Amino acid sequence: MFSLLISLLLSTAHLMLGIGTPQNFPPPLDADEERTCFFAKRNGDAVAREKLIVHNLRLVSHIVRKYYGSAKNQEDLISIGSIGLVKAVDTFNPENGARFATYAAKCIQNEILMFFRSQKKLSAEVSINETIDVDRDGNPLTYMDVIATEDNVEEEVDLTVKSAHVRRLVETVLDERERQIITLRYGLGGALPRTQREVATLLGISRSYVSRIEKGALDTLRSYC
Numbered sequence: 241m242f243s244l245l246i247s248l249l250l251s252t253a254h255l256m257l258g259i260g261t262p263q264n265f266p267p268p269l270d271a272d273e274e275r276t277c278f279f280a281k282r283n284g285d286a287v288a289r290e291k292l293i294v295h296n297l298r299l300v301s302h303i304v305r306k307y308y309g310s311a312k313n314q315e316d317l318i319s320i321g322s323i324g325l326v327k328a329v330d331t332f333n334p335e336n337g338a339r340f341a342t343y344a345a346k347c348i349q350n351e352i353l354m355f356f357r358s359q360k361k362l363s364a365e366v367s368i369n370e371t372i373d374v375d376r377d378g379n380p381l382t383y384m385d386v387i388a389t390e391d392n393v394e395e396e397v398d399l400t401v402k403s404a405h406v407r408r409l410v411e412t413v414l415d416e417r418e419r420q421i422i423t424l425r426y427g428l429g430g431a432l433p434r435t436q437r438e439v440a441t442l443l444g445i446s447r448s449y450v451s452r453i454e455k456g457a458l459d460t461l462r463s464y465c
Contacts, residue, residue, distance in 0.1 A: 265298040267408060268341075278334040292329045293322075299344050300325055303352070317352055324351030409464050418457035421450055 269277065269292070280288035300321035308317050328347035332340055410422055424442065427433035436454070440447040 265301060266295045268298065269295050274340060275334050278332065278340075281329070289329060293326055296325055296329070296340070296344060297322065299341060300348055303345065303348050308352075317355070320351050320355045321348045324348040327351070406461065409461050413460055413464055414457050418453055418460070421453050422457050422461075425450075425454055 268274075274292070277285075277288040277292050281292065300318055304314055304317045304321060308314060324347040325344055328340070328344035331347075332338075332343050334340070407428060410419055410428065414422065420443070421439060422428065424434050424439045425436070434442070436447050436450045440450045443450070
């Protein structure tokens with residue numbers, strides 16, 4: 241059963257391997273749904289377990305894109321990182337107060353580091369200053385670099401998950417005018433953020449009207465977060 245799930249998971253990861261397009265991955269679960277799935281998994285619900293895995297594949301993609309973007313074996317790293325994700329889902333305790341994204345990031349990184357160690361046949365002794373890859377600019381990437389930046393990975397993954405949740409809320413709970421103003425004000429979709437005055441000029445309305453709509457939209461978003 242486990243090997244079958246791994247095979248299905250990795251096939252899914254490769255099919256969706258828009259490593260540069262994380263929007264192709266299923267969106268992350270919100271906190272309540274994630275917690276519900278973990279308790280269901282604890283009671284033997286295989287569907288809940290698979291849901292937790294599939295909806296967190298973007299964590300693997302994020303780490304591979306961030307630290308191994310120029311690696312030639314990205315598909316291998318996605319596969320290895322996905323195994324780390326499965327282990328994270330199977331061992332995470334939702335009652336310990338930690339965030340799953342933080343815990344899973346560590347498991348994914350550990351799995352990838354173990355892969356590099358095995359490739360270099362240095363399972364007994366590994367230098368933390370040894371080069372294991374290169375970064376996007378062609379600079380050497382060592383074990384120390386990966387270990388030293390692990391906390392940043394957790395923060396960035398957590399931010400990515402939260403940002404994706406907010407973007408979904410903008411699209412689903414705001415009306416068209418609110419969505420338009422929030423998108424322009426905060427630069428959603430990759431555009432540069434604009435001031436209230438710039439938004440007002442662009443839409444042909446008053447700045448005070450923009451301010452009032454923005455405040456109401458933010459209140460609405462906070463009520464769902």
